[in-house]
Amino acid sequence: MIEAKNLSKSFEDIKALDNINASIRDGDVFGLIGTNGAGKSTFLKTLAGVLKPDSGEILIDNEHVFENIKAKDKFFYICDEQYFFANTTAKEMIKFYSSVYKSFDVKKCESLLNALDLGLNRKVNTFSKGMKKQLCIAMGVASNTKYLLCDETFDGLDPVMRQAVKSLFAKEMDERGLTPIIASHNLRELEDICDHVGLLHKGGILLSKDVSDMKLNIHKIQCVFENDFDMDRLKSFDIMQIKNSGRVYTITVKGDEDEVKAKMEQLNPVFYELMDLSLEEIFISETEVHGYDIKKLIF
Numbered sequence: 001m002i003e004a005k006n007l008s009k010s011f012e013d014i015k016a017l018d019n020i021n022a023s024i025r026d027g028d029v030f031g032l033i034g035t036n037g038a039g040k041s042t043f044l045k046t047l048a049g050v051l052k053p054d055s056g057e058i059l060i061d062n063e064h065v066f067e068n069i070k071a072k073d074k075f076f077y078i079c080d081e082q083y084f085f086a087n088t089t090a091k092e093m094i095k096f097y098s099s100v101y102k103s104f105d106v107k108k109c110e111s112l113l114n115a116l117d118l119g120l121n122r123k124v125n126t127f128s129k130g131m132k133k134q135l136c137i138a139m140g141v142a143s144n145t146k147y148l149l150c151d152e153t154f155d156g157l158d159p160v161m162r163q164a165v166k167s168l169f170a171k172e173m174d175e176r177g178l179t180p181i182i183a184s185h186n187l188r189e190l191e192d193i194c195d196h197v198g199l200l201h202k203g204g205i206l207l208s209k210d211v212s213d214m215k216l217n218i219h220k221i222q223c224v225f226e227n228d229f230d231m232d233r234l235k236s237f238d239i240m241q242i243k244n245s246g247r248v249y250t251i252t253v254k255g256d257e258d259e260v261k262a263k264m265e266q267l268n269p270v271f272y273e274l275m276d277l278s279l280e281e282i283f284i285s286e287t288e289v290h291g292y293d294i295k296k297l298i299f
């Protein structure tokens with residue numbers, strides 16, 4: 001488990017992290033969302049022990065991380081601006097990381113690079129931005145560390161590759177309990193992958209919740225009513241949004257699922273079904289409660 005306690009970090013007069021408290025459970029995918037400059041990279045750098053906090057602490061499995069090799073052995077950090085040795089090849093980078101991480105699996109890394117069609121002996125400076133990201137992801141996964149810190153890792157990957165990386169993370173989570181921590185300015189990129197999402201704004205965490213908990217209390221209903229249906233009868237719902245295309249209505253409501261279903265049955269629609277909500281829709285409702293317009297904070 002990773003814990004941030006009252007974590008603050010400033011760069012002269014810029015407060016990049018302002019008294020952050022967060023817990024990252026083992027086996028979850030933790031998504032860290034926020035606009036440019038919200039403090040995501042600073043949080044990950046502090047978590048990785050690259051930066052020393054001004055106050056507060058970061059504990060990785062109860063160990064302080066700053067200047068602590070034992071704690072640093074537990075994660076691989078894929079930073080936003082990846083660093084490679086000058087004129088190096090993928091093979092040489094793998095050799096370096098396998099000397100740093102005792103759990104590094106060279107064969108696994110080589111087979112991942114093979115599957116990604118990245119030449120082992122090719123100079124990394126001839127790789128595209130997305131290919132460099134793929135190389136880092138392959139090395140991160142092959143390091144077999146418990147935690148994988150990803151800063152905007154999906155940014156610059158094409159949609160097929162993004163899906164492939166999500167599947168790879170899911171497999172690693174299933175097989176060896178990997179815990180990915182993914183920072184992104186784009187909520188949509190984290191769709192389908194996060195168990196827990198933290199929303200960072202101006203260095204502070206506005207919201208930190210399990211996605212399943214957020215989903216419990218908000219529902220999207222698609223339904224069709226009889227022609228003479230009195231729309232006033234929908235007032236019994238706590239409606240967040242209502243849209244229609246002809247007679248097909250899509251209604252987003254708050255409330256307990258069983259109660260929502262019971263109320264729908266009473267309205268005797270021609271047809272209705274509860275649909276999956278996107279992370280974006282869930283976030284809009286959650287942040288509204290806190291008085292924020294999420295679209296100004298994320299998109």
Ligand SMILES: Nc1ncnc2c1ncn2[C@@H]1O[C@H](COP(=O)(O)OP(=O)(O)OP(=O)(O)O)[C@@H](O)[C@H]1O
Binds near residue numbers: 014016041080
């Ligand atoms: N080394 C530094 N020196 C001075 N200011 C810094 C430094 N690193 C970060 N900052 C400032 O701290 C704040 C948070 O920056 P950070 O890079 O953590 O944000 P971010 O959420 O990762 O943004 P982005 O999505 O653009 O990468 C910003 O105001 C930034 O200008």
